[in-house]
Amino acid sequence: MVLQKRLDYGFNGYQVPPVPRATRSARRRGSFKKKHEENQICAFDLLAIVAGKLLLDKKKLLPVLVIHQRTKINVQLLIVLSKESLVTQNDLNLGLASALTKPDCAERSNAERLVSGQTKNEIGTFASKAEGDSSEYREFGDCKSEAATKRAVKDEPHKSGMVQSSTVVNMCNLEDPVVLDAKPPALVSSDSRAKVPACGNHISNSSYPTNQDDLHVVSRDDDENSSGCTHPITTKKFFRPAPRIGDRRIRKFLASKCWKVAPRLKDATVSNSDGNFKPVFRKRQNCYRHQRSERIYPFKKRKHFAYSSPSNSDGGMSCEFVSDLSLKGSNGDASVSRSRMHGATGASSSFAGQRTSFLPRDSHVKLRIKSFSVPEFLIEIPESSTVGSLKRTVMEAVTAILGSGLHVGVLLQGKKVREDNKTLRQTGISHNNQLDALGFCLEPNPSQTPPSLSPGDSPFLLQCDTPQPIRRYPPTTGEVHQDICADPEPHVNNLGNYIESDHDSAPSPTDTSMDKSTNSKALVAVPAMNVEALAVVPAHQKSKRSEIAQRRIRRPFSVTEVEALVHAVEKLGTGRWRDVKLQAFDNAKHRTYVDLKDKWKTLVHTARISPQQRRGAPVPQELLDRVLTAHAYWSQQQAKQQFKHQQAETCLLL
């Protein structure tokens, strides 16, 4: 999800920590402009948090983890949205909001006040009101105070986290035994306890299924109007311990005055992939927009991969895996663990409990899902909106998403486990696993999300269904056309799989969380924590690519393509890649003019190096020679041109 920039959280002084891939170069250049991609992902956490709350509220949503027939693992997220929550008071859908703010929480009163204080009309006004004042919050002062406040909040554990605690408490009361629990030998349990505030109310933070630490709202830089101010928090969506702090952060975040929302969208709407949710909120809040595929804001390429396959479109996962091999009757143990865990894990389920009771002898694997990252979506909300409305908005968005049929993906060692019928044992999900071995992620319902393969560049649709001669470019050989049009590359038809496997099993080293922590000097709101978290949970290394734009599949140029390229350049010269594209590769949709330019660049390079140094499919020397010749020629032409221009200018000056 992307809390679209419009939100100025008063962190002008903060910089988004450079992240691996997307910002490597930027980092080098010392520029952070437009480098928020990665962080946007972090915003997922916000959702995760909210979602977590939703999930915890059995009244609203009930996540269920089903351990199917002894060994089969079949995780499903069953979401039950009660009527209550939908019909709640007035038009504001407070029901959902209330999920966030529960009783006996100082915060809540505040939030609630905001919420209840609003009327439909007010909301409506906000949108329009926000129009003009979006440029006055960027003062440094604000940011500072914000930061300060944050710190302060951080230091007051008991004062924070109330919102959630209440929810958690609720969990404790669930009649259902908590199955997704865990008592990892030492790490987790001790950890959770340590984090639990003295306050009796603050039970189980660690068991709270959200990445509270990750609550980060990121700004979009590509937004013309954005101030560039961001509130990054983390760039890792992987589970992070010390939820408490996160909670505080959340509260802080939600309550922050600094954040503002640019009012660009007066009538934003929820465009859920599912669509069923849209109508409702659209009426209520004309300031919310949820985009499923396009929300992937920052990445231009995104649009090409918006329909990424289920495998790579999951919202990311952040979870924790704790195993427990104890054989226990579901009942007794469940209660125990429940109390121990303070109730809660993202999912509790009686199903599991029941199941287990039938399978007394089977060794049980306990899982505690720390959090779910929800697939990103975009939100725009007037800065004049109240915190309460923001909450609702997010809540609604989450609800919409969750309600649209998300699937749960299981990842082991960063790889997706697709064999639903395999047993945990077979799959390797056992107590022997390390804490970070298992992961869960929410992914769009395949049935609703068209399989990947960008429409425009779908290899499945052969580049050229109807091979047609290249226009103006007088073909030297017919084969050129053929090649270009049909793109005989054998692997194209496997693109889908290719991408998947790539995504699943080839986590880039640069995507490591370690890498991030290393570079987090840029000052995030959660420095130390990141480190800590990362240390505990190494990283499931889910290729960032899945979140960000997919890297295009590599498609080496064939000799015929090179031939065509050379020919075109010979005629058109360098620097006219668009024309080259149009003339020689108009039918090769996957070859952009940038690609051609790049290829030419490499060709020139290749031609200059010794044959021994060349790699890949050899290019006929003849072609390389032509490359050098053409390159030299056009370079000269270019030089001449420049010279002439200079001459002209000089003359004018004189």
Added chain:
DNA sequence: ATTAGGG
């Protein structure tokens, strides 16, 4: 949207 370059 293109072009030019660095990575």
Added chain:
DNA sequence: CCCTAAT
């Protein structure tokens, strides 16, 4: 191939 800056 990707990413950006500059057009």
